[in-house]
Amino acid sequence: MARERRCGHCGGPLRPFARPDAVYCCAACRVAAARRRRHDREASAIISELRMTGTTDAARRCPVCGRRFVPGHPRRRDAIYDRPACRTAAWRARRRELATRAVTGSRNGSPDAML
Numbered sequence: 001m002a003r004e005r006r007c008g009h010c011g012g013p014l015r016p017f018a019r020p021d022a023v024y025c026c027a028a029c030r031v032a033a034a035r036r037r038r039h040d041r042e043a044s045a046i047i048s049e050l051r052m053t054g055t056t057d058a059a060r061r062c063p064v065c066g067r068r069f070v071p072g073h074p075r076r077r078d079a080i081y082d083r084p085a086c087r088t089a090a091w092r093a094r095r096r097e098l099a100t101r102a103v104t105g106s107r108n109g110s111p112d113a114m115l
Contacts, residue, residue: 009033042073064089 005014007025009032014025024030050070059068060079064086071079081087 009036039074046070046072062086 005018005022006012007014007029008023009029010025012025012029014022018025024033059070060082061068062080062082064081067082069075069079069082071077075082081090
């Protein structure tokens, strides 16, 4: 009796009619596994780079919440905010500031600045 083959990503059974060299049960598992491999590759590259430099200068502080984070994975290397909620909060604050300027008619938000 043949041993039941399992998906390389989710662990579910492969279809009985799957190719002999099939590794994943479906296209979604194949794509998810590829993304996971890429994620692991990028994370290990960033960690090894930080270890080689021996500094923590790569860590940044989020201007909204103040938490320290290392940009580059899973974020962009030029990330300013540590998470999407902080980015949205900063955008809303900028939008409120612009609305205040439009109402008061000043450039820095203060009505006295126009005098």
